[in-house]
Amino acid sequence: MNPVIRAVLIPILAALAVCTFGLGAAAQGMGALARLIAEDSRLSAEEGGVSLQLSLSQPVPFRVFTLADPARVVVDFREVAFGDWAEGVVLPEGLSGIAAGPARQAGWSRLVVDLARPMVPGTAAMTVDPASGRAEVVVRLVRADEATFRAQAGAPPEAAGPAPVMSETRRPASDGPIVVVIDPGHGGVDPGAVRGDHTEADLVLTFARELRDALRRTGRVEVVLTREADVFVPLPTRVTIARAAGADLFLSIHADALAEGRAQGATIYTLSETASDAAAEALAEQHDRADLLQGVDLHGADDVVAGVLMDLARLETAPRAAGFAATLVESFAAADVRMHAQPWGEAGFTVLRAADIPSALLEIGFMSDSRDLANILDPAWRAAMQGALVTAVLDWADADQARRMRARQ
Incomplete structure (x- = not known):
């Protein structure tokens, strides 16, 4: 970031940007360990199951x-001090x-709930209080038969903390790993597009998990998913997760x-208040309506000063997001990935509004197109697209x- 912009942003964004994006003026710095707030956390019986409500300091x-x-x-959390709750x-x-x-995987904490009868997560979501910066995680467990429970049981691959494999031909450009937050769209009460037996939420979660594994195999990338299962995550919370992960x-x-x-065909979008075409505008409206399911108003006006600071921050992140979009289009072309006639568009997607993180939205294809849907269902095609994404x-x-190194000189 330009040193002048950084000098203005860092002390003030801590108080203002967090209000705009759901972290709260009173939130701790993201470098601090999150704490469980015992007095506001509970387990309770609900009709048909159990509700786990955890209040966190951030x-x-x-x-x-x-x-x-x-x-x-x-x-699993990254990370939380539970105390003796x-x-x-x-x-x-x-x-x-x-x-x-602590979890077996370094950098994670773990809460384990033993079940007296089969239950599965019905919903799992995080909300953030804009005033205090506290987060509330709610996991609702619903009764299930034994067969359903066993069919869903199993740890995700990343929970075991496998050692990454370092590519012999690529080496890190900096001392630390690249942190990429992958956001599988929709989920839970919001299935997204539906075609026959296929929902967008399921298809993109499969794609995101595979992409996560492909990125991790390079040894250069740390990946966080905004959702690990078919659950609803509010749009602002997805951005909050990215910021908490240091994306x-x-x-x-x-x-x-x-x-x-x-x-x-594949299409990549970066943020703009003015959509590049009617289709991009329709998609942005379609995505943002998902949060209406949770009663979240996404259209509140920002404070004037906060708005100015956000614009300053985007002077840094917007060109970086554009650079990624351009690189991705080139990589897709080299890999002969089917792309839209206009493969790079702009629109006002809510999930792209983080001022301090280069962000992009990728349509891997459109379920309304039979050829695209067939591609998305084809593991070989997905692997080819994921390879181009990794590159x-x-x-x-x-x-x-x-x-950045040139900017420091």
Whole structure:
């Protein structure tokens, strides 16, 4: 970032930008360890299941999954100091035990809830109080039969903390890994586009998981997903998760549907208040309406000063996002990935509004186009597109690092 802009932004954004983007003026710095606020955290019985409500001093990335033999629900956080809350909590019917502490994977904390009967996560979401900066994670467990529970049980690959494999031909351009936050669009009560038995939410989650694994195999990239399962995550919370993870790049993945003949092929979007075309505008409206399901108003006016500071920050991040978009288009072309006639567009997507993170939204294809849908369902095609994405991320990171080094000189 330009030193003059940084000198203005850093002391003031801590108080203003967090209000605009849901972190709160009273939030701790993201470098501090999040704390569980015991008096506002609870386990309670609900009709058909159990609700786990955890109040945290600040937002952090988290993931939820189930394990069998014995049956339990695991909630991993990056990271949370639980204190002794789990030792004194009263267990509602359906639960047989609870424990909290460090996870086996470095940099993560883990909460384990032992189940007395089969239950699976029905919803899992994080909300942030804009006034205090506190985050609330709510996981609702619903009853399930044994077969359903076992079919869903299993830790995601990243929960085991596998050692990354360093590419022999690529080396880090800086001392630390590139942090990429991948945002699988939709989820939970918002399935996104639907075609036959396929939902956009499921397809992009599969794609995002595969892309995460491909990026991690380079040994240069740390990846965080904004959702690990079919759950609803509010749009502003997705940005909050990216900021909490210290993202160098935010990439939202979609596979929307528009009227037949209007859209086909991969398309990448960067932020603009004015959409590049009618289709881009329609997509932005379609995506942002998802938050109306949770009653969130995304159109409140920013404070004038905060708005000016956001614009200053985007003087730095907008060219970097544009650089990624251009690199991705080149990488797709080199890999012969099918692209839209206008592969790079602009629109006012809410998930692209983080002033301090280069952000882009990728339509891997359009479910309304039969050829695109067939591609998205084809593992070989997905692998080819993911390979092009990995190349683009690494090439962009190299160029971005070189540009920053020149700026320091």
